[in-house]
Amino acid sequence: MDTILTAKSLYKSFGSIQALTDINLSIPKGQVVALIGDNGAGKSTIIKILSGVHRPDSGSLWINGNEVNMRSYSVRMARSLGVETVYQERSLGEKQPLWRNVFVGRHLRNALGFIRVKEEKDLTLAMLRNSIGLKGVGISADALVSTLSGGERQGLAISRAMHFNSALTILDEPTTALSVKEVGRVLDFIRSIPDRGNSALFISHNLHHVHEVADMFLFVARGTIAYQCRREEMSVAELFEQLETLSMAPYDHERTVA
């Protein structure tokens, strides 16, 4: 099966704390993969490495079959390779207008670096009309992010990923802080990603949501991928059981050394 992204034996420590140990994962093209695990298991660290925020201590990353030079890998590079991340928080500039937030870091610009403001505002407005949670009356491309609700913010961040039609969309807790209706829209969006041949990787605490949209589950425990399976192999109840077993399991020193 074709994979969009493969990570091979990633290690990461923060000071004396070993955050990740020997992470191996691959995300097939056109599939939705979920990262499941308890708080502090290392899910966010994995995502941050894949999206170019953190640099791993060792290990390699392959995107679209090509090895990535980890020393120059950054958010900018990840995006240019089609890996787009929607973060739970801090992914939007609070005091900035919506259009700046949509295009930050990759504005439509001329050769001198001047932004094509009119075009960006029009695109933003079109995006707001067609996408999740932002159909409120009087919404304008010039509105500031600080005037949006939690759901609208998430919607904006997700529409941004949609607009740039990334090959892999990574979502960090996309359904927290949302109303029931908004959750439905976000899940619909995630489910629609494979329709265009793209993939998604997402973190969620809500196993019902996970089971609803993911094709594959990766269980993270104590900084490593402890178990993985396909959707057909597990019911929601079994997901819960598996997660609980892994969180309760005693720490296995042998595994980290090997």
Next chain:
Amino acid sequence: MKTTLYNYRLQLGLLLLLAGLLSLFIYLSPQTFLHRRIYVAFMSTIPFPTLLALGLTLLIVAGEMDLSFPSIMVISGLSFSNVAQATGSPLLGFFAALATGAFAGLCNGLIVVWIGVPAIIATIGTQFFWRGASTLLADGLARNLTNLRDTTFHDILVGRLFDWIPMQTIWCLLVALLFWLLLNRHIFGDDVRFIGDDIGTAKMMGVKTDTVRIALFVIMGLISALASVMVCLEMANWWPTQGEGYLLLVFAAIFLGGTSVFGGQGTIFGTVVGSIIIGILEAGIISAGLSGYWTRLVHGLVIVLSVSLYAMAFSTRRK
């Protein structure tokens, strides 16, 4: 129409304040404020602090600060006068000043960005350093530059266009236009805004925060050098305390103009109008018959009042 007015309420308010002050001064001292002479004088002095305020506005939008620009001015001015006198070419002197200013700005940038010292502390340090260095290098003595008065370079930078408009006004307006384009229409300004808004977000969105922040300090250094060369040429003199009076004026102008103390937002138009208001206050106070001692008090009051008003209007109280 109504929404346009609302969107530009800050700019309109500032213009009203300027118009109100001017009317008040005209009413109090018509013999001064109804003649062209005072306005030509304004156009020859106000551009210097305005240029500095423009550079500092970008830094403040990025959530940074620079208190060292008066001293960067004095060290760049010293480079200018030394090189101009030694080579006989004010143009070479100008490049020497720009190089000095850029270097001093780069030092600030590296101390703040690489070493991680908060900008306000780092630039207090470099402020003393460059001031001390200039005084030491010049033996505490002023330099006479009257021989540069007849050069073309003098006329281009601070001459009188059509025999009455001071050229520094033209340069200042050009720089203001350039900075407006940078902040509002260019990716550099976009990066600056996001850095000031939340540097973590900016990083996650792929903004090269370190490079942009260092560049801002360098730009401030270049602007200080430009202002210093203009002041040297206008006064036909370099002196070791040059630039000292500008610190307060520049901050007053920026905050009166409506640039947020908290970063992320700022207005070039506001800074220009703010600088004009601050610039005419002193002349207004003195020609109204009050003593010069009042000006500092009024400037201080303007800073505190404008910052308080904006804080109240945008409810920035820490919770």
